[in-house]
Amino acid sequence: MSAAHEDTSLEFVASNLDILATILPERLLKPQVGIVCGSGLSTLAASFRERVEVPYSSLKGFGISTVHGHKSALAFGLVGPGDGIPVVAMLGRFHAYEGHSLSTVVYPIRVMARLGVKNVIITNAAGSLDPALPVGTSRLIVSIRDHLALPDLTGFNPLLGPAKPQYPRFLPLSAAYSHSLRRTVFFAAHELGLPPSALGEGTYAWVSGPTYESPAEGRFLRAAGASVVGMSTVPEVLAAREEGIEVCVLSLVTNFVVIPDGYRSVREEVDAELSGRPLPPVPQVEVSHEEVLAIGKEKSEVMRSLVEKMIELIGKNA
Ligand SMILES: O=P(O)(O)O[C@@H]1C[C@H](O)[C@@H](CO)O1
Numbered sequence: 001m002s003a004a005h006e007d008t009s010l011e012f013v014a015s016n017l018d019i020l021a022t023i024l025p026e027r028l029l030k031p032q033v034g035i036v037c038g039s040g041l042s043t044l045a046a047s048f049r050e051r052v053e054v055p056y057s058s059l060k061g062f063g064i065s066t067v068h069g070h071k072s073a074l075a076f077g078l079v080g081p082g083d084g085i086p087v088v089a090m091l092g093r094f095h096a097y098e099g100h101s102l103s104t105v106v107y108p109i110r111v112m113a114r115l116g117v118k119n120v121i122i123t124n125a126a127g128s129l130d131p132a133l134p135v136g137t138s139r140l141i142v143s144i145r146d147h148l149a150l151p152d153l154t155g156f157n158p159l160l161g162p163a164k165p166q167y168p169r170f171l172p173l174s175a176a177y178s179h180s181l182r183r184t185v186f187f188a189a190h191e192l193g194l195p196p197s198a199l200g201e202g203t204y205a206w207v208s209g210p211t212y213e214s215p216a217e218g219r220f221l222r223a224a225g226a227s228v229v230g231m232s233t234v235p236e237v238l239a240a241r242e243e244g245i246e247v248c249v250l251s252l253v254t255n256f257v258v259i260p261d262g263y264r265s266v267r268e269e270v271d272a273e274l275s276g277r278p279l280p281p282v283p284q285v286e287v288s289h290e291e292v293l294a295i296g297k298e299k300s301e302v303m304r305s306l307v308e309k310m311i312e313l314i315g316k317n318a
């Protein structure tokens with residue numbers, strides 16, 4: 001897989017703005033908030049008013065999302081009371097494991113920046129590394145406050161390449177996840193009456209995929225301080241920060257990676273059996289993308305209402 005150096009796609013941005021200007025009504029043309037829909041979460045845009053969908057194929061420089069649960073289109077619309085706030089959503093994202101270059105992965109974020117987006121809410125499906133973060137019923141959403149990106153640290157970073165005068169050469173990441181937007185997430189959850197247990201805070205580990213983590217990898221990421229793990233998001237966060245966009249990330253926990261008591265030696269098991277006191281079976285987990293999508297579908301309504309309430313509060317505070 002190639003790294004991100006040859007970023008030729010930016011030259012298409014201006015023509016995309018022209019294309020969009022011929023498709024969209026004036027009030028949709030300057031979205032204030034961008035949304036990235038994670039696996040199974042494209043329904044986040046289902047309630048946009050005056051919604052217009054623009055397929056990636058009608059724009060320049062966009063790839064095609066090949067992953068089940070990701071559509072290849074932007075959705076423009078209005079969210080919130082009154083005239084509403086103009087927003088744009090990526091109904092599907094690009095992952096490096098699909099073979100896309102990192103510059104393609106982050107390209108839609110750069111387009112959003114040029115459309116005028118100031119805040120982006122990036123969502124994803126993620127596996128839980130924390131046995132205390134149960135899937136599904138409680139703390140199903142994790143507001144991300146930090147990340148651990150082994151690909152970035154080892155040379156697979158979307159910002160690699162010649163310095164560009166419009167961007168900082170050395171981007172600081174100490175406050176990459178907007179403190180103000182992270183507060184807004186919790187105020188939004190409160191206004192919606194979500195129980196405190198529905199929303200946690202944590203650190204996202206980015207892995208390249210497409211393999212899910214081995215148990216040892218899961219425990220390694222956990223020991224290194226991550227709470228959830230996924231195969232996306234961080235490249236988008238870096239590009240958004242480089243563009244000066246405020247970032248909020250919401251992970252929907254769809255499965256366990258690290259489970260309590262998930263490891264036991266077979267020797268111990270056999271010895272116990274031979275001594276006539278067999279041990280109870282160890283719980284096993286095997287994640288599948290179908291399970292990820294099913295949980296995403298089941299829980300997308302909570303995520304949708306949270307994102308919508310956040311947009312409303314962002315509009316009020318603007
Ligand atoms: O696009 P996201 O990060 O939501 O998708 C996750 C990570 C992989 O693409 C896929 C694995 O099931 O879901």
Ligand code: HPA
Nearest residue numbers: 125126127229230231292
């Ligand atoms: O367990 C996982 N690992 C990596 N990415 C994921 N996306 C959803 N679940 C997972």
